[in-house]
Amino acid sequence: MPCLIARPAAAEDRAPDVPAEGYAYVELTPESDxxxxxxxxEIALAIAYNGLSQAVMMVSPNDLEDFVHGFSLGAGFIESIDDIYDIRLTPHGDAIAAEVQVSSRAFWALKEQRRQLAGNTGCGLCGVEALDQALPDLPVLPSAPLPPATHLAGLRERVNVAQEIARRSGxxxxxxxxxxxxxxxxxxEDIGRHNALDKLIGALKRQRLDVRDGFAVVTSRCSLELIHKAVRAGLxxxxxxxxxxxxxxxWARRQNLNLIHLPHRNAPRVYSPAPKAV
Structure with a gap:
């Protein structure tokens, strides 16, 4: 099936007050330069699985198929990207609809999850179900060696060079x-920090790269949801x-995920695995 992906409007399609080089502004100074x-x-992306609407979120309109694959895996809707048979992306003005065809197994699990949430509303248990979503049972990863310190040297600068969208617009x-x-x-890259990792995971899985032969880097605050996504992806x-x-x-220590913080001016700090007691 055809895949239609929204792209920035051509110069002739932009509104008259939006020049090709960007959006006009006036500086709040006496000179008013x-x-x-x-x-x-930024666009709204609506995702439906086998015709069942699941989520609407704001995303950057690039690498959307990577995002759908990574989001579906990271959210636990599928066990493998092979559960996704087809994705159709259809633009609707400032929004895009993603129609995702998944396996019967994945669709049944998704409906069962929705049924449990709906069935518990009003009985005092919906909060428990929400906690199960926020603090899920995850597999413990096999132990893996830490990356060499040389692979982290100058990484911030290399990341800045790799971020093409950020260099243009921030x-x-x-x-x-x-x-x-x-x-x-x-x-x-994406306006959402979760979305950026979803896109990366989707790209890794679609290209069949060995996710354990290397490491992932996130430029944003490292919150619990990112740990969940990394573990589910097998990083x-x-x-x-x-x-x-x-x-x-x-959670990183519990799930055996190596977790490293790269400060601006200090040496890399390994938080997981926990340092051995002296």
Whole structure:
């Protein structure tokens, strides 16, 4: 089936007050100087599985098939990207509808999850179900060696170079994959930090890359949801440019996920696995 992906409007399709080089602005200064700037694109994406509407979210309109694959896996809607048979992306003005065809097994599990949530509303248990969603049972990953310190050297600068959208407009997060040789293999960007990691996971799975032969990098705050997504994807190591939360470290240790924080001016800090007692 054809796949239609929305792209930024051509110059002739833009509104008259939006020049090709970006959006006009006036500086709030006595001189009232003017200029223009490129801004990050944002669209609403509605996802339906086998005709059943599941989610609507705001995303950057790039690498959407990667996002749908990664989101479906990271949210636990599918066990493998092979459960996805087809994706049709159809633009609707400032929105895109994603019609996803999944296996009967995945669709049954998705409907059962929705049925349990709906059946418990009003009985005092819906909060428990919500907690099960927020704090799910996850597999414990096999132990994996930490990446060499040389692969982390100058990583912040290399990440900045890889972020093409951020260099143009700013306002986006990035998730990247550094392979076993220390090279940045993939970079995915999005206005949402979760979305960026979903896109990266989707790209890794669709390209059948070995997710344990290297590590993922996120430029955003490292929250618990990112740990869930990394574990479900089978990543062995997650590197964050921002400090993790305490709960994030606890879960990373529990699930055997290597978790490293890369501060601006200090050496990389390994939070998981926990340091051995001296």
């Amino acid at each position: 003017t200029g223009s700037a490129l801004l990050a694109d 306002a986006v997060h990035a998730a990247l994959f550094v392979d076993g040789s220390g090279e940045i293999r993939l970079c995915r 062995s190591t997650l590197v964050s440019l921002s400090a993790p939360t305490a709960l994030t470290v606890q």
